[in-house]
Amino acid sequence: MFNDFSDSTARYKEVVTEPDQLLQICNATLEERNKDAPKPIDIVLFQEAISHLSSLARVLAIHRGHALLVGVKSSGRKSLARLALHMSSIDPYEIAITRSYGFVEWREDIKNILKQCGVQDIPTGFIITDTQIIMNQQLEDLSNLLINCSIPMLFERDEMEAIKAELASIDPQTDIDYGKYFFQRVQKNLHIILVFSPYGS
Numbered sequence: 235m236f237n238d239f240s241d242s243t244a245r246y247k248e249v250v251t252e253p254d255q256l257l258q259i260c261n262a263t264l265e266e267r268n269k270d271a272p273k274p275i276d277i278v279l280f281q282e283a284i285s286h287l288s289s290l291a292r293v294l295a296i297h298r299g300h301a302l303l304v305g306v307k308s309s310g311r312k313s314l315a316r317l318a319l320h321m322s323s324i325d326p327y328e329i330a331i332t333r334s335y336g337f338v339e340w341r342e343d344i345k346n347i348l349k350q351c352g353v354q355d356i357p358t359g360f361i362i363t364d365t366q367i368i369m370n371q372q373l374e375d376l377s378n379l380l381i382n383c384s385i386p387m388l389f390e391r392d393e394m395e396a397i398k399a400e401l402a403s404i405d406p407q408t409d410i411d412y413g414k415y416f417f418q419r420v421q422k423n424l425h426i427i428l429v430f431s432p433y434g435s
Contacts, residue, residue, distance in 0.1 A: 236292065237288035239260070239287075253281055256284055275317055283314060287321070290314065294425055298383065298425075303427060305431070312429055316361070324358065327346075340369065344375060353404070356423060357423045357425070358423055361427045362376070363428075364428075364429070397413075
């Protein structure tokens with residue numbers, strides 16, 4: 235097993251820590267995360283879960299690293315994803331599906347995620363489940379994000395100009411295309427975690 239959380243060095247390497255000690259480290263991290271969290275992670279950790287955490291940590295350390303978690307409902311997929319994001323110092327982002335949630339709301343969520351990554355320069359893990367995919371357009375948008383970290387014609391021209399102006403005020407540079415700079419930051423900071431069931435609807 236390889237990960238970057240088995241000791242204080244925070245370096246990705248083969249784990250030499252005893253399994254019971256590694257489990258204690260992860261439980262301490264979980265407890266620390268839940269201490270002041272408005273939405274605690276409710277999960278019981280065990281050795282196989284630590285192995286999944288190690289795999290997720292590897293994915294999240296990779297540039298444009300994305301993950302597909304497949305398992306039955308209530309098997310801890312989202313909880314492990316949230317804990318892995320916390321251990322990697324990555325902000326989680328999840329959408330809330332309501333009766334009125336539609337294409338406009340979906341696109342606003344995507345814009346917010348990309349702005350968080352590209353303007354605020356915040357590493358972000360977008361967790362989305364199969365039950366939250368209610369429109370075919372979501373699949374196309376997710377495909378574009380996974381491949382290019384961008385969606386054609388997502389931002390109106392005035393929205394893109396506002397993004398460029400905000401970036402210029404935050405990080406003034408000469409001879410730079412702030413549009414490209416924005417998407418470079420998105421590529422650096424965005425991680426998508428798809429949480430799916432192996433069974434059909």
